Amino acid sequence: MEDRFHMIENYLMIRMPEEIDHHQAAALSAGADRYIMGRAVKHIVFDFEDTRFMDSSGVGVVIGRYKKIACFGGSVYAVNADPQIMRIIQVSGLKKVLHVVEEGTNA
Amino acid sequence: MRNEMRLELDALSINEAFARVVVSAFVTPVNPTLEELADVKTAVSEAVTNAVIHGYDGAQGKVVLHGILQDGLLHIEVEDRGKGIEDVEKAMEPLFTTRPELERSGMGFSFMEAFMDRLEVRSEPGEGTLVIMEKQFGSQGQDEE
Numbered sequence A: 001m002e003d004r005f006h007m008i009e010n011y012l013m014i015r016m017p018e019e020i021d022h023h024q025a026a027a028l029s030a031g032a033d034r035y036i037m038g039r040a041v042k043h044i045v046f047d048f049e050d051t052r053f054m055d056s057s058g059v060g061v062v063i064g065r066y067k068k069i070a071c072f073g074g075s076v077y078a079v080n081a082d083p084q085i086m087r088i089i090q091v092s093g094l095k096k097v098l099h100v101v102e103e104g105t106n107a
Numbered sequence B: 001m002r003n004e005m006r007l008e009l010d011a012l013s014i015n016e017a018f019a020r021v022v023v024s025a026f027v028t029p030v031n032p033t034l035e036e037l038a039d040v041k042t043a044v045s046e047a048v049t050n051a052v053i054h055g056y057d058g059a060q061g062k063v064v065l066h067g068i069l070q071d072g073l074l075h076i077e078v079e080d081r082g083k084g085i086e087d088v089e090k091a092m093e094p095l096f097t098t099r100p101e102l103e104r105s106g107m108g109f110s111f112m113e114a115f116m117d118r119l120e121v122r123s124e125p126g127e128g129t130l131v132i133m134e135k136q137f138g139s140q141g142q143d144e145e
C-alpha cells in the first residue's frame, strides 16, 4: 500500500488501485491522510494509470482529500484517466475541483 | 434468447466487486461495448454498495441481485431488507447523502440514472429497498440524448 504514495517536492503522487470502490476507499484515504498530516503536502496528483474501475466511492476519496488541502491553497490533479474514469469525473461534477491533465500535455 | 439469474450475497463490501463480475459475465452474450459494460458495472456497484452501507450499516444481511436478459435488454434488481429510505425522492437528488462523515458524496443514484435507461426505487422505512434498473444494449448512436 505504502508504495502507492510518493512525494515530488510538495506534490503527493498517488498511484490509484485497479478498482476504486467502497471496499478499497477507506484504506486509500487513510494512507493518503498519513502523508497529508505528516508531510508538507500542498497539492495531490491522482494517477489513474492502473485504474480500470471507479464508482462514487472514488469520487468521495478525491473530494475528501481535496477538502483537506484546499484550505491551504492546494489543488488536486488527475493523470492517465481512461474514458471510463473520465465519464465518472464528468458526470459527478468532480471536474469543478479536479484538474484533469490531458494525455500528451504531461511531461 | 432469455436468461435469468438470482444471486443472494452477504452484505459485505468485498461482494461489491463480486456483483460487478457477475453482472459483467451475465451480459457477455449480448456483446456489450466497453462503455455499456462500464455503465452496468458502475450502476450495480452503486446499488450494492448502498445496500451494504446504508441498508445494513455494517450489520449482517443479504443482498439479492436478480437479473433478466432478453432481446438485448437487461433488467436488473438489487434488493435489501435493511433499514429502508424515508424520502425516496429526496434521496435520489444529486449530492444528497445521509452519511457525509463516511465521505459519501450523494452521487450513487445520479450515476445509476445517468448510466442506465431506467431507474426505479421502491423503499419503505424498516422494510428495505428495491432498486430496479434497465438498460438496452446495442442502442448506442440511435437514441443519443
Ligand SMILES: Nc1ncnc2c1ncn2[C@@H]1O[C@H](COP(=O)(O)OP(=O)(O)OP(=O)(O)O)[C@@H](O)[C@H]1O
Binding pocket: A056, A057, A060, B046, B050, B051, B054, B055, B056, B080, B082, B083, B084, B085, B091, B092, B096, B097, B098, B099, B103, B104, B105, B106, B107, B108, B109, B110, B128, B129
Ligand atoms: N439501500 C439503501 N438503504 C437505505 N438507504 C439508502 C439506500 N440506498 C440509498 N439510501 C439513501 O439514499 C441516499 C443517497 O444515496 P446515493 O447512493 O445517491 O448517495 P450516497 O450513497 O450517500 O453517496 P455516494 O453513493 O456518492 O457514495 C443515501 O445517503 C442514503 O441515505
Ligand SMILES: [Mg+2]
Binding pocket: A056, B046, B049, B050, B104, B107, B108, B109
Ligand atoms: Mg451510494
